[in-house]
Amino acid sequence: KAAGKGTWRVFSDDMEIRIQERARLQADLRAALKARDGLFVFYQPIIDAGSKTITSREALVRWHHPQRGWISPAEFVPIAEQSGLIDQLGEFVLNTACNDAAGWEDGARVAVNVSAAQLGKGTIAPAVLEALSRSGLSPGRLEIEVTETAMLDDENGGIGDLRRIRDMGVRVALDDFGTGYSSLTHLRAFPFDKIKIDGSFVRDAVERPESAAVVRAIADLGKRLGVTTVAEGVETEAHLNRVLEEGCSEVQGYFYGRPAPSDRDAATVMELNRA
Ligand code: C2E
Numbered sequence: 001k002a003a004g005k006g007t008w009r010v011f012s013d014d015m016e017i018r019i020q021e022r023a024r025l026q027a028d029l030r031a032a033l034k035a036r037d038g039l040f041v042f043y044q045p046i047i048d049a050g051s052k053t054i055t056s057r058e059a060l061v062r063w064h065h066p067q068r069g070w071i072s073p074a075e076f077v078p079i080a081e082q083s084g085l086i087d088q089l090g091e092f093v094l095n096t097a098c099n100d101a102a103g104w105e106d107g108a109r110v111a112v113n114v115s116a117a118q119l120g121k122g123t124i125a126p127a128v129l130e131a132l133s134r135s136g137l138s139p140g141r142l143e144i145e146v147t148e149t150a151m152l153d154d155e156n157g158g159i160g161d162l163r164r165i166r167d168m169g170v171r172v173a174l175d176d177f178g179t180g181y182s183s184l185t186h187l188r189a190f191p192f193d194k195i196k197i198d199g200s201f202v203r204d205a206v207e208r209p210e211s212a213a214v215v216r217a218i219a220d221l222g223k224r225l226g227v228t229t230v231a232e233g234v235e236t237e238a239h240l241n242r243v244l245e246e247g248c249s250e251v252q253g254y255f256y257g258r259p260a261p262s263d264r265d266a267a268t269v270m271e272l273n274r275a
């Protein structure tokens, strides 16, 4: 019984620490957004399978915390979503990405992640329009990536927001395809321009015929629908050869390039990494 009690105490202390830690991070993120300090947008190339040229770059947010150093977006994006900071964070990424892309000499598109929490409020389409007009980037050079969970149901009007964005001439991609419960339903609910096949299938496809079959089925589906299919998480030449064989139209992953800062931020980021 004594051990049981002790276990409970440790558990509840641990939970309390985590709650405090979260509250701290939330306050620190709010401060970082306000001061425009420590937040960056990195870019990762997406390559056309045929021509091997860069078609677009995905914008991935990065945060260097004053005490903790680099914190993964997998940790702080959910905190932003739950605290209402996601709209501000999202606008920072959207504006930075459009400004940066407007200066790219190769004319590649830029892909920006939009979270479920940003949809259904009627605010995202005006924010996109503003980012485009402020940067002068043409709508055809912007892509918006939404995950399957963002599409789960449309009771909140998320599809209406996506429609308004697509009507501007911006492409809309379905991210992490295959990881949700009703992937195919989402394809029927909205005319996506692009399907991104989750990296877990891609990396698995070299060793497991089942995963290779899934990748091929999605690539075939894309062809039938006239939709671009991107294989995410391509880390090795073996991954690359596999997804090309299965018919994916574009590839993204460490094999071609890791997310990297813009030229403007490169020196600052190098300095932060040294410290
Ligand atoms: P995601 O949208 O699926 O982004 C792809 C993630 O895979 C990125 O992680 C990227 O760095 C990583 N990745 C790319 N190539 C490879 C590879 O070859 N192997 C492996 N193992 N991983 C690879 P990252 O940057 O840590 O972002 C994690 C997630 O955080 C993203 O997943 C996205 O859901 C979210 N996120 C990132 N930036 C933003 C943003 O600006 N807004 C929102 N709402 N979410 C974001």
Ligand code: CA
Residues within 6 Å of the ligand: 058, 113, 145, 175
């Ligand atoms: Ca994405």
Ligand code: CA
Residues within 6 Å of the ligand: 175, 176, 196, 198, 199, 232
């Ligand atoms: Ca993804």
Ligand code: CA
Residues within 6 Å of the ligand: 176
């Ligand atoms: Ca993901």
